[in-house]
Amino acid sequence: MLAGAPIVTALGRNEVCIENYKGILEYNSALIKILTKIGSIHVEGKNLNISYFTNDEMKITGMIHSINYVNNK
Numbered sequence: 001m002l003a004g005a006p007i008v009t010a011l012g013r014n015e016v017c018i019e020n021y022k023g024i025l026e027y028n029s030a031l032i033k034i035l036t037k038i039g040s041i042h043v044e045g046k047n048l049n050i051s052y053f054t055n056d057e058m059k060i061t062g063m064i065h066s067i068n069y070v071n072n073k
Contacts, residue, residue: 006036016060042068
């Protein structure tokens with residue numbers, strides 16, 4: 001396992017927890033783009049909301065349609 005790699009935990013279709021992220025690239029009710037050490041994570045859906053975030057963890061809620069990993073290289 002890569003040190004500092006993101007950990008994505010999906011709890012059903014309405015909640016995702018992301019650990020080890022670097023920043024938020026884009027945030028609206030249909031798409032949230034998260035920057036990580038190895039690329040970005042795109043969460044797509046409806047009524048998306050960041051319920052809380054700390055320096056290394058966040059919780060996204062809403063109707064989640066997809067979670068995509070994008071290599072930025």
